Amino acid sequence: MAREPSNTADYLRLYTQMVKIRTFEDHANQLYLSAKMPGLTHMYSGQEAVAVGICEALETTDHITSTHRGHGHCVAKGAAFKEMFCELLGKAEGYCRGKGGSMHIADQDNGNLGANAIVGGSAGIATGAALTAKRLGTGAVTVCFFGDGAVGQGLLYEVMNMAALWSLPVIYACEHNRYGEYTKTEEMAAGSFSARAEAFGIEAFEVDGQDVLAVNRLTTELVRRARAGEGPFFVTLHTYRYHGHHVGDINRTYYRSKDEEADWRENRDPITNFAAHLEAERIASADELAAIREAVAKEAAEAVAYAEAAAYPPQHEVDSHVYLHRSQESAGA
């Protein structure tokens, strides 16, 4: 979309993209609970308006870097269910031929430089992508997604300093979901997030991360300004993760209450609230929205079934892609 919504199709696209993420995650959770998925995964449910509001303000040629909680970013940037589920199950047709898994999905064709399993680990990569854009004059903007946990990492401040010194077209998008792993953010981060960025002379913003239109409106403006050379920017998006740190983090009342979780789900759900807005504004009817959900559910179920039946990578691939050999492969940046 790469702009603010201006017609019915735009609004429905925002809705559809959020539903896709929620649906994807519900399936991923089921795959884990039914022991069909190797390893574990980190659910993005609850944070959909962040990924969709931001990615809908970007072009395909713009870059993002993602996190261990990255399925939402991946879907929002345009990835397909089939290749994503295949990757989650370690199958050959996955985005990374089963070598990355949930925490490392990369989808270069859509500008996703990859999820990263080191908290804050992609801050340098995002800033480097922005350096390329500036050096080569491509006009591309990079969004660096990270959680509130990453504000404890020194790398972030090193690269924010350089991004500010060199006026790089990068947006640092801090998804403040209130918990770093199993600990409340206020027990780990002193002071203000915005002040951290402002100390480098970076303009900082805060937005309700449950409001897809607000996120999209702000990001559209920041992307425009970043393209004009006014970057970098820092945005704190207040949001909430519905699940635990990962799918196996079930008993979590020792760090947050069930009442709190219920309050966010019942009163601040980004999809439910946006649906109500669309109906109230007569942009879409309840039936139309239900039809969207149904279509997405069907697509997801088919993709899961496909992935479950898909082949694992052949054993000889275990030592391919350690190095890029141009003579043997045509892939590469």
Added chain:
Amino acid sequence: MREITLSKAVNEAIAEEMRRDPTVMLLGEDVAEAGTPFKVLSGLVEEFGPERVLDTPISEPGFTGIAVGAAMTGMRPIVDLMFGDFLFLVMDQLCNQAAKTHYMSGGKLNVPMVLRTNMGATRRSAAQHSQSLHALVAHIPGLKVAMPSSAYEAKGLMKTAIRDDNPVVIFEDKLMYQDKAPVPEEEYLIPFGEAHVKRAGRHITLIATSSMVQVAEAAADTLAEEGIEAEVIDPRTLVPLDEDTLVASVKKTSRAIVIDEGHQSFGVTGEIASRVAQKAFYHLDAPVMRMGAMDVPVPFSPALEDLTVPEPAGVADLARRMVRGEVQYAA
């Protein structure tokens, strides 16, 4: 042929590649006007400008990470890491990010970057500016590791590194920057994975890396006076490693010492000795021996520091005893 310093050779390699390919850029601390503390990069900012020869803050993980991202999206950055000891600061960006990106993405992404840094003790710089840490990165699949032993190798390997599509770490010995060697005026590249037989011999093979090649050659000179012909081989790159050339030599001489300036334990000498011993087992007249740096932090005092690294007399002495049949098992 003209002779130039190792420092000048590195400078020429980078300048030639920057002229050839506009996506090649340099970044690191004091790479521009200062030209690094060793003055290796002097003159480059004047020719290529401050956007391609980019001075960074003192933020090694930060600018290494930025190079990874730039490399993933179309640049060919050369990261200048002022001292090899600072590798410990950049390990996540180098080993978790750069080294694994191609593999984790199933071949979708790649990181064509060079990290040039240095190694080598006896500069009286103490324990945090003297380490030779190449074994650490050679341990990580996805990284290539080059170790030039003279100006000639420094230029040819650097040009190959810049054109490689993978992350390459090049270790220059900081004590060799002013050493001169014959370097052709015309362009040349040295392929990775091709060891160089610096000197032919039939009694013992001395496999040596970086400045230890000079040590091995000096030892070979001494041995030659006694009628012992030592073959000196420089692997030139640890990853990839030209095992065939090393094994063929040891099969011929039936004896080998591996000499490297990294700590002896769990390092390059052990790895190469093991590979050679496996493949040349029935040809050996003595255990494959190794000489690395002592397993101590590098001390400051010259009286102590010089004890920690292999030197020619020690290499010659061990070689002599091996050839005489006095080393039947590793004591």
